[in-house]
Amino acid sequence: MTDRFRGSWLERLLTNPLGLAGTVILLVAAAQVALGPALAPYDPLEFHPRNRLEGPSLAFWFGTDQFGRDVFSRVMVGARSTILFGVVATVLSTAAGSLVGIVSGYVGGRIDDVIMRATDSFMAIPNLLLAMLIITVLGPSTTNAVLAVAVSFTPSMARIARSVTLSVRTRDFVHAAVARGEGAAYIVLREILPNVVAPVVIESSIRIAFAIMIGATLSFLGLGAQPPASDWGLMVSEARSFMFRNPWLVVWPSLAIGSVAIGFNLFGDGLRDALNPRVGR
Amino acid sequence: MTPGAGANAGAGAGAGAPADGGLAVRGLSVGYRTPRGLAQVLHGVDLDIPPGTAVGLVGESGSGKSTLAYSIVRYLADNARVLGGTVTLDGEDLLAASGPRLQAIRGSVIGMVYQDPSAALNPTLRLGEQLTEGIRRHEALDRRQAARRGAELLDRVRLPDPESIMRRFPHEGSGGEKQRVLIAMAFACRPRLLVFDEPTTALDATTAAGILDLIRGLQEETGAAVLYITHDLGNVARVARRVNVIYAGRVVEEGRVDDVLRRPRHPYTRILMASVPNPYRESGRESGRESGRRRLTTFAGLPPNLLSPPAGCIFVDRCPFVEERCRTEPVRLPGGTGHRAACLRSGEIAGSPLPAPVEAGAVNEPAGDQPLLEANGLEVRYGRQSLIEQVLRVPPEPVHALTDADLVIGRGETVGLVGESGCGKSTLARALVGLASFRGTIRMGGRQIRGPADMADDYRRAVQIVFQHPDLSLNPRMTVGQIVGRPLRLYGRLSGREREERVSALLEEVRLPANYARRRPHELSGGEKQRVAIARAFAPRPELVICDEITSGLDVSVQASILNLLADLQDELGTAYLFISHDLNLVQHFADRIVVMYLGRVVERRTMAGGAIAPPFHPYTEALLSAVPVPEPGLEARQIRLEGPLPSPKRPPAGCCFSTRCPRRLGPVCDGEPPPLVEAGAGHRLACHISPADLAAVEPIWRRIESEGTETA
Numbered sequence: 001m002t003d004r005f006r007g008s009w010l011e012r013l014l015t016n017p018l019g020l021a022g023t024v025i026l027l028v029a030a031a032q033v034a035l036g037p038a039l040a041p042y043d044p045l046e047f048h049p050r051n052r053l054e055g056p057s058l059a060f061w062f063g064t065d066q067f068g069r070d071v072f073s074r075v076m077v078g079a080r081s082t083i084l085f086g087v088v089a090t091v092l093s094t095a096a097g098s099l100v101g102i103v104s105g106y107v108g109g110r111i112d113d114v115i116m117r118a119t120d121s122f123m124a125i126p127n128l129l130l131a132m133l134i135i136t137v138l139g140p141s142t143t144n145a146v147l148a149v150a151v152s153f154t155p156s157m158a159r160i161a162r163s164v165t166l167s168v169r170t171r172d173f174v175h176a177a178v179a180r181g182e183g184a185a186y187i188v189l190r191e192i193l194p195n196v197v198a199p200v201v202i203e204s205s206i207r208i209a210f211a212i213m214i215g216a217t218l219s220f221l222g223l224g225a226q227p228p229a230s231d232w233g234l235m236v237s238e239a240r241s242f243m244f245r246n247p248w249l250v251v252w253p254s255l256a257i258g259s260v261a262i263g264f265n266l267f268g269d270g271l272r273d274a275l276n277p278r279v280g281r
Numbered sequence: 282m283t284p285g286a287g288a289n290a291g292a293g294a295g296a297g298a299p300a301d302g303g304l305a306v307r308g309l310s311v312g313y314r315t316p317r318g319l320a321q322v323l324h325g326v327d328l329d330i331p332p333g334t335a336v337g338l339v340g341e342s343g344s345g346k347s348t349l350a351y352s353i354v355r356y357l358a359d360n361a362r363v364l365g366g367t368v369t370l371d372g373e374d375l376l377a378a379s380g381p382r383l384q385a386i387r388g389s390v391i392g393m394v395y396q397d398p399s400a401a402l403n404p405t406l407r408l409g410e411q412l413t414e415g416i417r418r419h420e421a422l423d424r425r426q427a428a429r430r431g432a433e434l435l436d437r438v439r440l441p442d443p444e445s446i447m448r449r450f451p452h453e454g455s456g457g458e459k460q461r462v463l464i465a466m467a468f469a470c471r472p473r474l475l476v477f478d479e480p481t482t483a484l485d486a487t488t489a490a491g492i493l494d495l496i497r498g499l500q501e502e503t504g505a506a507v508l509y510i511t512h513d514l515g516n517v518a519r520v521a522r523r524v525n526v527i528y529a530g531r532v533v534e535e536g537r538v539d540d541v542l543r544r545p546r547h548p549y550t551r552i553l554m555a556s557v558p559n560p561y562r563e564s565g566r567e568s569g570r571e572s573g574r575r576r577l578t579t580f581a582g583l584p585p586n587l588l589s590p591p592a593g594c595i596f597v598d599r600c601p602f603v604e605e606r607c608r609t610e611p612v613r614l615p616g617g618t619g620h621r622a623a624c625l626r627s628g629e630i631a632g633s634p635l636p637a638p639v640e641a642g643a644v645n646e647p648a649g650d651q652p653l654l655e656a657n658g659l660e661v662r663y664g665r666q667s668l669i670e671q672v673l674r675v676p677p678e679p680v681h682a683l684t685d686a687d688l689v690i691g692r693g694e695t696v697g698l699v700g701e702s703g704c705g706k707s708t709l710a711r712a713l714v715g716l717a718s719f720r721g722t723i724r725m726g727g728r729q730i731r732g733p734a735d736m737a738d739d740y741r742r743a744v745q746i747v748f749q750h751p752d753l754s755l756n757p758r759m760t761v762g763q764i765v766g767r768p769l770r771l772y773g774r775l776s777g778r779e780r781e782e783r784v785s786a787l788l789e790e791v792r793l794p795a796n797y798a799r800r801r802p803h804e805l806s807g808g809e810k811q812r813v814a815i816a817r818a819f820a821p822r823p824e825l826v827i828c829d830e831i832t833s834g835l836d837v838s839v840q841a842s843i844l845n846l847l848a849d850l851q852d853e854l855g856t857a858y859l860f861i862s863h864d865l866n867l868v869q870h871f872a873d874r875i876v877v878m879y880l881g882r883v884v885e886r887r888t889m890a891g892g893a894i895a896p897p898f899h900p901y902t903e904a905l906l907s908a909v910p911v912p913e914p915g916l917e918a919r920q921i922r923l924e925g926p927l928p929s930p931k932r933p934p935a936g937c938c939f940s941t942r943c944p945r946r947l948g949p950v951c952d953g954e955p956p957p958l959v960e961a962g963a964g965h966r967l968a969c970h971i972s973p974a975d976l977a978a979v980e981p982i983w984r985r986i987e988s989e990g991t992e993t994a
Contacts, residue, residue: 113668172754176817179714180771181741194758 012274019270025263032079040073044230053246063248065239071249075256078230083260085146085224086212092150093211094204097157102196104158105165106188116162119155127152128214135223142231145224149214153207160203161196168195198275206268209261216257232257302371303331303506304353304474309366311348313358320587322348323530324595325366327614328508332371332473335500335507337517337538339553340527341836342807343584346510349527350476352376353508354391355383370474389419392467392505396479398459402451408462409447412469419470434465438495455926456702457488461495468499474506481516485701486863487923490908493519494920512837514554515910518542526550529585529595536620539914546622546631548600552578555635556841558870560893560909561916561983576638576848577841577870594625602630638845653824653857654713654744656688658721661708664931680930682708683719684881690825693855697872697889699865699905703927705881706861710829713859714746742772745818749830751810755802761788761813762798768820787816791846808839812846819850827859832867844871865902866909869894874964877902880938881930888964897976899967900945907982917986937970945971 013019032039041061042048048060048068056063062071104115122130127149134148168174169192177187216233218224225231227238232253239249306328312321322345330336340346351357353368355375368375370390378386387393395401402411412434413427422430428447435443438461451459460480467475477496481489497520500507509520517524517538524541526534526549534547545551555578582599591597594612607625614623624630664679683705690696698706711717715733723730725743730736745768748754755764766784769775775783785795791812802810811831818826828847832840844867850856862868868875869889877885877899885899894906907921923942934940940951950970958966961973969976 172748172750173756175711175716176746176748176754179716179741179746180768181715181736181738182771191756195756 009271009274013270016270016273018266019274022263022266022268022270025259026267029079029083029260029263032076033083036077036080039076040070042070042073044069044074044077045228046070053242053249055246055248062252063246065235065246065249066242071235071252074230074235075232075252078232078235078253079256079260081142081225081229082212082215082232082257085142085149085215086208086260086264089146089149089211089215090153090204090208092146093153093157093207094200096150097154097159098161098196098200100154101158101161101163102165102188102192105162106169106184106192112162115158119158122152122155123159125152127210128217131214131218132221132223135218140223140226142225142229145215145218148218149211152214153211157200157204157207161200164196164199165192168192202268202272202275205271206265209264209268212257212261212264303329303334304508305329305367305369306349306353307367307369309349309352309368310364311345311352311357312362312364314360314362315588318588319362321364321530321590322587323352326527326530326532328525328532330474330506330508332506333504334523335497335509335521337521337524338508338510338527339512339514339517339524340510341512341553341838343529344527345530346527347478348530350393350478350508350510353474353476354387354393356387385419388415388466388472389470390472391474391476392470392472393476394460394463394467394478394480397483398456398463399451399483401463402459404451406450407447408449408451408454408459412447412462412466415466416469430469431465434469435462437468437499438462438465440465455488456484457491458926460484460488460492464492464495464499468503468505471503472505474508475500476508476510478510479512482511486865486908487701487904489516490910491922493910494922496520513557513910514542514550514912515557518912518914519910526553529587529590531595531623532614533596533624534622535614540620542912542914544620544631546620546627547596547624548602548630548635549596550622551635552580552601553838554912556580556838557912558866559912560866560869560906561911561913576845578635578638579841579845580838594623596624601636602626602633651692652689653692653725654688654690655724656686656709656713656721657724659683659686659688659709659712659723660720661705661712661717663717678931681881681933682717682930683712684933686721686878686881686883688859688876688883690857690859692824693851693857694873695851695858695860695871697868697875698859698861698878699863699868699875700878701863701905701927703880703930704878706878707829708881709878710746710827710859710861713827714744715741738772742768742821743824744827745821745823745825746827746829747811747814747818747831749833751802751807751814751834754814755810757802759801760798761800761802761805764802764813765798765816765820768817772821783820787820788813790819790850791816807835808843811835811839811843815843815846815850819854819856822854823856825857825859827861829861830863833863840867847871864909865894865905877905880928880933882938883958883968884939885967886965887962887967896979896981897961897967897973899939899969899976900943900971901939902967903979903982904944911983913983915986917984919980919982919984937968947971 014023046069048064048070050068051060051064052068053066054060054064060070060072062075065071100115104112130152131148134151135144138144138147174187174191177191215224216236219231219233220237222237225234227234235253236250243250306326308325308327309323310321310325311323312319326349328336338346338349348357352363353375355378363376375386409428409431412431416422416427416430431447432443435446440446440458440461446454446458446462480496481492484492493516509517511517521538523536524538525532526541526547528549534541534545534550541550545554558577580599585591585595585598591608593608593610594600597603597607600607604626610625612623612625615621661683662679663682664677666675666677686709688709698709700706708717712719713723715736718732725740728740730740762784765787766780769780769783784798788795788797793809793812802813805813832843835843847858851858860868860872872889874888875894876883879901885902887894894902898906904921904923907918911918921944925942928934928941934952936952936954937943937956940946943951947970956968956970958968959973961967961976967973
């Protein structure tokens with residue numbers, strides 16, 4: 001076990017201070033996702049009419065909102081939907097984008113031209129705007145928000161997968177496979193795909209942070225999770241009207257969004273350095 | 282010629298007595314911190330370069346030669362530590378120089394030229410801007426004065442039309458032109474020391490020969506001290522007076538170039554010299570496989586582990602003359618100014634012959650008369666038109682990568698394919714394995730092939746290819762076992778167990794341990810990776826293996842062992858080779874027949890029955906041969922230097938493809954009419970308007986300029 005760890009990418013990730021910090025933040029976030037409701041001292045939807053809009057206290061650690069709901073409980077429970085939102089949207093966009101990108105890069109020629117011009121025109125529209133457009137067509141709900149973010153992320157993932165494919169495709173081990181008479185399926189799945197996975201995974205781990213923020217923004221605009229759900233973006237949105245009476249209401253969910261986003265970012269950067277030991281040394 | 286007295290004093294006394302001028306390195310030790318401990322790459326290196334002399338530093342990769350160069354200009358990697366010693370230039374301590382002082386020194390007092398000219402130039406700046414930048418930085422000149430100086434410098438590095446060169450961007454110049462610009466930059470501020478780090482390695486042979494002439498000329502003109510770093514003893518003979526041979530961070534031999542080349546005293550130097558065929562000696566040699574001319578001398582074992590080097594002599598594990606005391610007694614390079622070697626036995630073993638390379642017992646003689654593969658009139662053109670070009674109806678301008686090439690490869694024979702970059706040799710290889718679509722026909726095993734689609738599985742199995750860079754030709758995500766086993770899976774029906782056994786047997790065939798099957802390519806050295814690529818090519822028991830520059834990126838000693846391996850496999854299995862290389866010297870040593878290509882055409886085809894190639898030869902072959910560096914003292918090569926750039930393969934010359942650069946050009950007939958492929962002897966054809974009789978009458982390439990006996994201590 002220790003032998004396999006030494007010199008591995010995991011060792012390089014965990015010995016890099018920023019990579020370690022990102023990993024720790026994500027482990028904490030993962031615990032919230034897994035244990036969510038169990039960590040909450042109160043029911044997140046339970047009203048405490050006597051304690052509305054209170055600041056942090058021993059009873060309510062993060063204070064209470066306009067209905068007297070416990071903010072700490074809501075933040076703990078909300079981790080699940082918010083983080084899963086980012087992860088699922090990113091995984092979907094990575095899968096779709098890799099498929100499109102690898103096919104485009106490997107087949108090349110006219111097909112590549114067509115696919116890439118199409119992704120270019122999608123990329124001209126800002127992610128958030130594109131996601132909002134899609135939701136206005138599909139109707140506001142969490143599922144549709146996930147789909148919208150996944151679709152809006154797909155073109156840039158396709159670009160990355162294609163550029164990696166193009167560089168792998170011209171390497172001699174692919175030429176060697178073609179010269180041996182290998183079929184296209186073998187070449188794409190066994191020779192090219194394993195070399196595309198690492199850079200794409202690194203990119204998508206950084207992108208999860210963006211997806212979480214866009215998800216939060218959509219909820220904030222009322223296009224994602226709907227009340228009374230404990231979603232971090234929605235919580236910021238709802239707290240807006242009471243911001244001056246109780247600023248804590250905005251601070252806690254914002255901090256939660258920010259820290260998870262930074263966690264994924266640091267983890268992604270650390271992963272990149274760990275998987276490409278030659279870069280940056 | 283006598284180095285300063287300081288050189289004597291400094292060699293033994295570690296006090297660092299300053300030499301009276303030039304560069305003096307005393308007891309320099311440098312190490313790199315690695316996760317597994319300190320790797321010491323330089324051990325107490327002494328080096329003296331008095332003003333006005335050129336000193337060569339010869340070593341293989343990992344010998345520490347580049348670390349030495351970078352220590353001098355204080356440009357070491359972050360994890361490097363200078364563990365001891367001094368470096369002084371004209372009495373100034375370079376290791377103690379401050380940051381601003383270093384900036385002033387680099388580029389003005391010390392000039393440096395690196396291996397790859399395209400990597401050393403900024404692609405977004407014009408050559409003129411890059412050239413004058415340094416001049417303006419170090420000497421208070423205005424833009425116009427600097428430009429004038431730049432043009433003068435380009436004239437001195439013999440670049441025609443300096444003004445137009447200065448306006449160009451790096452990608453608009455050839456490799457040789459760029460290296461000349463970099464040499465001009467290095468000489469720009471009249472430096473006192475010039476460091477050349479493998480300046481010709483990335484260049485074609487004929488270009489490299491011109492660069493070597495230029496370096497020697499400029500050095501004599503300016504009187505600068507020159508440190509010339511290379512892996513090639515032949516290059517040193519052309520440039521330097523004295524040479525240091527470095528192995529595993531220690532100078533193992535030092536002396537005048539003539540002395541070292543004539544009587545190398547360290548076993549390392551001797552084996553290094555024997556691992557490259559000597560074209561001059563070769564020309565007087567018997568031929569044929571039966572005389573065993575094909576095997577080269579090479580090293581046993583591996584270079585020492587720098588984390589825990591042996592206690593005694595550093596070469597102990599690879600030396601054929603090793604004795605018990607070599608393992609325990611410390612060995613040092615003796616002081617003095619004569620010819621010195623760090624070897625306890627250098628006196629007694631000087632005359633004893635090196636162990637001859639082992640030749641195989643049973644030999645498969647080539648059968649050139651039974652054609653295995655025949656290619657007729659192959660043509661390859663590259664170039665795809667973009668959508669915009671099609672819409673605008675821009676006439677297509679394809680690259681004529683290969684024009685009307687004929688090739689016959691007999692069963693079990695080795696055909697050498699020689700030419701410089703852009704000659705179409707790799708394109709021919711790609712066409713033969715179906716990686717490039719072509720016109721013309723390939724005939725093999727009674728079948729006609731008119732394009733990649735015609736290549737059935739049995740053809741693809743029978744014709745395998747090994748590429749130049751093993752880093753690129755082995756998939757980094759697969760294990761060696763998967764890589765070597767894949768062709769077995771593709772072409773054969775073996776069970777998992779049987780396949781594993783075959784992979785072990787194949788690895789053994791290429792002299793790799795069977796447990797390498799579980800490793801991944803990045804865990805292997807360059808030579809080992811190339812062996813894996815060879816094992817993969819041999820896995821389906823092919824009849825023809827195409828070797829496309831497979832030793833170009835390797836050290837000469839590794840190259841020798843790879844060539845020996847190819848010879849062993851051929852003797853055992855009777856496989857034919859198409860051996861592609863830019864190195865005529867290597868090809869003439871290894872091949873049964875030679876094909877010379879230039880600008881996409883075959884210009885000469887000859888059998889190697891006579892041992893080495895002799896006149897008549899095509900003027901291009903002649904130029905290639907004269908550019909081969911010969912590690913032989915007292916020998917002068919006829920200077921045949923090709924003028925001008927390689928013509929664009931988009932618009933090849935109308936007549937003879939070589940007419941624009943040919944030193945033997947007859948006249949308008951060469952420009953206007955393509956030359957016929959005339960018979961110049963048995964199995965020997967060349968495409969030239971000059972008659973074979975006239976070509977046969979050319980003077981020999983090499984001439985002795987002194988008798989063997991003269992030797993000065």
